[in-house]
Amino acid sequence: MNELTSSIPRRRRLPPLAALRAFEAAARHLSFRKAADELAVTPTAISHQIRLLEETLGMALFVRQVRRVGLTDAGLRLYPTLRDGLDAFEHAITELSPQRWRKAVTLSATTLFTARRLLPALGSFRLDHPEFDLRLHASDELADLASGFADIAVRYGSGPFDGLVSEPLFAERFGVLCSPSINLSSPDELRRATLLHVEWKRPGMAPDWRRWARLAGIADLAVEEGPRFSEDGHALQAAIAGHGIAIASLVLAGPEIGAGLLVHPFGPVINGEIYHVVATPENMACADVRAVRDWLKTAVATA
Numbered sequence: 001m002n003e004l005t006s007s008i009p010r011r012r013r014l015p016p017l018a019a020l021r022a023f024e025a026a027a028r029h030l031s032f033r034k035a036a037d038e039l040a041v042t043p044t045a046i047s048h049q050i051r052l053l054e055e056t057l058g059m060a061l062f063v064r065q066v067r068r069v070g071l072t073d074a075g076l077r078l079y080p081t082l083r084d085g086l087d088a089f090e091h092a093i094t095e096l097s098p099q100r101w102r103k104a105v106t107l108s109a110t111t112l113f114t115a116r117r118l119l120p121a122l123g124s125f126r127l128d129h130p131e132f133d134l135r136l137h138a139s140d141e142l143a144d145l146a147s148g149f150a151d152i153a154v155r156y157g158s159g160p161f162d163g164l165v166s167e168p169l170f171a172e173r174f175g176v177l178c179s180p181s182i183n184l185s186s187p188d189e190l191r192r193a194t195l196l197h198v199e200w201k202r203p204g205m206a207p208d209w210r211r212w213a214r215l216a217g218i219a220d221l222a223v224e225e226g227p228r229f230s231e232d233g234h235a236l237q238a239a240i241a242g243h244g245i246a247i248a249s250l251v252l253a254g255p256e257i258g259a260g261l262l263v264h265p266f267g268p269v270i271n272g273e274i275y276h277v278v279a280t281p282e283n284m285a286c287a288d289v290r291a292v293r294d295w296l297k298t299a300v301a302t303a
Contacts, residue, residue, distance in 0.1 A: 022049035027079040104133040108143035108150035116252040169301040172272030174207035179242040194244035195226035207270040
């Protein structure tokens with residue numbers, strides 16, 4: 001008599017599935033916050049589920065440090081088995097219905113790109129592809145496409161992107177932007193103006209005032225003085241309100257320039273890198289992901 005023919009079913013002694021999923025996601029990312037983003041819960045909920053799992057097992061699974069976590073020996077032993085098991089579940093469920101498309105495709109992009117490019121064009125996608133939904137993941141942290149957190153993404157840079165296939169969308173351009181109320185007409189007036197700054201995450205690629213002044217041939221501009229912002233969207237809002245002058249994307253600020261809320265009074269223009277649409281080779285082979293790629297290359301890249 002085996003488990004399939006026995007009249008006495010065996011009860012599995014397992015912790016709650018929610019706790020196991022929280023542990024697997026946190027162990028894969030080595031981050032409670034990223035695990036929370038993936039599972040659409042709060043970091044506090046992830047922490048609670050992992051505490052529950054640790055109490056159930058009677059051992060610690062994570063070493064908690066300031067702004068980072070690591071796996072204990074017990075966590076290192078548990079993670080690969082749990083990861084492989086969840087992968088097997090996903091594969092089996094997919095095999096049950098191979099003819100079905102996923103109901104939604106998740107597209108990841110930066111916060112500003114999502115607000116300025118994706119949202120205005122979203123209506124055209126729904127008209128062309130009513131058979132599935134498009135989920136937008138807006139974050140300035142890179143989505144781990146290999147983990148399945150997102151199906152396709154927009155990346156900024158020169159490439160290549162390891163393990164991913166990519167296609168160019170359009171090139172970025174940066175320049176001086178301000179409210180028309182400031183009535184800026186000459187680079188000389190910048191010496192008496194308030195300069196707005198963005199704390200770029202990749203300083204080597206930063207289109208900042210120092211780089212602009214070097215192109216403009218202005219040696220005595222106070223390129224370090226003025227308010228600083230962690231988000232480029234906030235710097236744009238400050239410029240619209242007339243609080244100063246920003247070096248910002250002429251592409252992503254296109255709607256504000258077209259509406260007369262911002263002006264680009266003079267050059268030079270800083271040429272940026274290229275926006276690419278990227279996905280894993282497996283995802284790019286799927287018809288629904290390719291549909292999102294084609295939409296990005298038409299409705300979004302030409303918007």
